[in-house]
Amino acid sequence: DIQLTQSPSFLSASVGDRVTITCRASQDIGNYLAWYQQKPGKAPKLLIYVPSSLQTGVPSRFSVGGSGAEFTLIISSLQPEDFATYYCQQLKNYPLVFGGGTKVEIK
């Protein structure tokens, strides 16, 4: 089975900071990776699927990079509404695992 490892698991940052979250897969998954944002008490929200563009309504300060087994989610200038937990998910084959999550908190 494919495993996903996110780093860091916790990140403290200030408004305006550039933030990078990494997701590493235990094997090559091509571009079959999605990123989700979850705020406390809310359902997750799809941000981006690597082969596609940002989901409708997702600000352009979010971007993704990488392919194969290492991926990044970049927030170019962190905004107050971006403080949340971020998850990656592989969609190459079963099981469709999620990474452990990265919680972004206010410094």
Place this chain on the structure above:
Amino acid sequence: EVQLVESGGGLAQPGRSLRLSCAASGFIFDDYGMHWVRQAPGKGLEWVASISWNGGARGYADPVRGRFTVSRDNAKNSLILEMNSLRLEDTALYYCAKGGGSSSYYPFDFWGLGTPVTVSS
């Protein structure tokens, strides 16, 4: 507007069963794969099960395989998760999610609010 409304959660004793439902609206249900994802209190997301548009392909996470069954009723725009032999570690908020395509290998583009399941003696 896409809406996914889960129901059927509640308190169950270990070894007992629960049946979760997800009522879908706002999209052509039988065009899309559907999924169940759970989240234990204070923990991350855990994929549980997926089903393709016509039910012809299904997948399960190892911890639930053989105990949980995912199915769908396209005539009723409904997704089902039958949960048998419940364990304490099945305690979680269970989300229904819509896939972005007909197979299971598309990202989960809409989510319900979840239904809580508590397994306790």
